[in-house]
Amino acid sequence: MNAIRTRSSFDVRLIVNGQPWELHVPAHALLLDVLRDRLGLKGAKRSCDVQVCGACTVLVDGAPVSACTYLAVEADGRQVRTVEGLGDDGGLAPLQQAFIDGGAVQCGFCTPGMLMAATALLAEDPAPSREAIVQHLRGNICRCTGYSKIVDAVLACARQDSR
Amino acid sequence: MTLPRPFELERPTTLDEAADLLRRMDGESALYAGGTELLILLKHRAIRPRSLIDLKRIDGLGDIRATDERLVIGATVTHRTLERAPDVGAGWPLVAGAIRHVANIRVRNAGTVGGNLAFADPHSDPATLFMAFDASVRLVAADGARTLSLGELAHAPYETARRPDEILAAVSLQRWPEGAVGAYLKFGLYERPTATVAVALFLDGTRSTVRDARIVVGSVGPRAVRLHVAERAVAGEPLGRLAPRLDEIAAAATRDLETMRDLHGAPDYKRELARVCVRRALAVATARARGEQADERHPHTIIV
Numbered sequence: 001m002n003a004i005r006t007r008s009s010f011d012v013r014l015i016v017n018g019q020p021w022e023l024h025v026p027a028h029a030l031l032l033d034v035l036r037d038r039l040g041l042k043g044a045k046r047s048c049d050v051q052v053c054g055a056c057t058v059l060v061d062g063a064p065v066s067a068c069t070y071l072a073v074e075a076d077g078r079q080v081r082t083v084e085g086l087g088d089d090g091g092l093a094p095l096q097q098a099f100i101d102g103g104a105v106q107c108g109f110c111t112p113g114m115l116m117a118a119t120a121l122l123a124e125d126p127a128p129s130r131e132a133i134v135q136h137l138r139g140n141i142c143r144c145t146g147y148s149k150i151v152d153a154v155l156a157c158a159r160q161d162s163r
Numbered sequence: 164m165t166l167p168r169p170f171e172l173e174r175p176t177t178l179d180e181a182a183d184l185l186r187r188m189d190g191e192s193a194l195y196a197g198g199t200e201l202l203i204l205l206k207h208r209a210i211r212p213r214s215l216i217d218l219k220r221i222d223g224l225g226d227i228r229a230t231d232e233r234l235v236i237g238a239t240v241t242h243r244t245l246e247r248a249p250d251v252g253a254g255w256p257l258v259a260g261a262i263r264h265v266a267n268i269r270v271r272n273a274g275t276v277g278g279n280l281a282f283a284d285p286h287s288d289p290a291t292l293f294m295a296f297d298a299s300v301r302l303v304a305a306d307g308a309r310t311l312s313l314g315e316l317a318h319a320p321y322e323t324a325r326r327p328d329e330i331l332a333a334v335s336l337q338r339w340p341e342g343a344v345g346a347y348l349k350f351g352l353y354e355r356p357t358a359t360v361a362v363a364l365f366l367d368g369t370r371s372t373v374r375d376a377r378i379v380v381g382s383v384g385p386r387a388v389r390l391h392v393a394e395r396a397v398a399g400e401p402l403g404r405l406a407p408r409l410d411e412i413a414a415a416a417t418r419d420l421e422t423m424r425d426l427h428g429a430p431d432y433k434r435e436l437a438r439v440c441v442r443r444a445l446a447v448a449t450a451r452a453r454g455e456q457a458d459e460r461h462p463h464t465i466i467v
Binding site: 070138 | 171199267354
């Protein structure tokens with residue numbers, strides 16, 4: 001049993017938006033705080049803090065998770081993607097452009113989470129139905145209630161990709 | 164906003180090590196897998212463990228085993244893994260279909276089946292669904308293991324029969340007999356369901372009579388329960404005679420149902436909701452038993 005290592009802090013190596021990082025983090029540190037406060041990536045938002053709203057959505061090895069309720073040590077050895085890593089060379093990803101073109105942004109607070117959740121869906125299914133998009137995004141809340149245009153934007157982008 | 168108080172993280176790789184650690188920590192440790200429920204409690208400082216014992220590196224706890232008789236789901240299998248496992252989709256379509264609607268994609272990616280059952284939130288989809296499969300859980304401690312049915316596991320909201328030195332290692336679902344049909348229905352406007360109903364009708368060889376049934380209602384009371392009154396009422400009934408009696412059967416089965424006041428509503432409302440949802444789920448299952456498409460469509464209702 002002595003082989004078990006009980007620790008209050010850990011060295012973690014992770015890749016965030018393509019960039020490798022080596023960080024020393026407390027066991028109780030949340031991924032959201034590490035991203036926002038240590039790496040300066042403010043795209044993911046703290047909002048409900050109970051995994052209901054989706055404003056803190058980031059991708060860990062491609063899968064959407066709530067960074068507010070996810071220990072930073074769990075990201076060790078993994079790829080983390082935030083909204084800051086969506087576009088290439090300072091440009092916007094097609095999905096981001098689709099949000100702009102479709103007016104799918106109102107106050108913008110939910111937008112990074114919506115983009116990350118939708119990015120994961122499109123990676124898995126490049127041509128999802130409207131129903132599939134609605135089902136996938138039902139855990140992302142937009143308090144401006146701009147859902148129709150958000151779904152339209154994802155659908156528009158999906159169609160371009162699937163041609 | 165609160166942050167968790169500092170804790171240590173332990174990462175055993177065998178169930179024996181984990182059980183031994185848990186015993187030695189004598190109530191100062193919390194078992195940790197997906198963290199979807201636990202981390203929220205820690206952030207609110209509702210519990211203050213000295214350490215978390217991470218179960219995710221334990222060999223075998225992340226396995227899904229589907230056989231002719233049963234589906235055994237390791238405690239650290241995430242909802243998302245279960246929902247997408249080819250064996251589950253092919254052989255246990257109601258399970259795959261219902262789990263696809265648990266919470267949201269982020270919770271399903273991180274949250275585990277074992278964590279869900281051990282946490283015993285009364286608004287749990289798996290707790291309701293799995294009872295229709297006569298599910299049982301395996302609890303492992305340093306000094307031995309035991310098996311409990313889901314009905315025996317859940318006592319009250321957030322309270323189970325699991326002792327503080329026990330680890331919920333796996334849940335096992337029994338395969339329905341040949342010719343069974345099922346339905347799962349959930350109603351709710353919020354993240355967690357307000358009412359959940361799972362129905363299984365076991366048909367006889369001619370597929371014209373219900374031989375036996377499982378009818379489970381959850382989320383409206385302190386824990387998911389089988390409605391034995393309704394199960395007895397449909398057993399032995401020819402399908403043709405059942406359709407006009409669903410109203411009466413649902414009403415009789417929910418008349419004395421123990422319901423609970425919470426953010427989702429008052430006890431009377433919950434009982435009425437249970438009645439309506441049981442009737443609708445039975446209507447879906449009986450339609451399927453007759454080989455028909457169920458045409459039940461209702462607001463805020465997911466039918467699998």
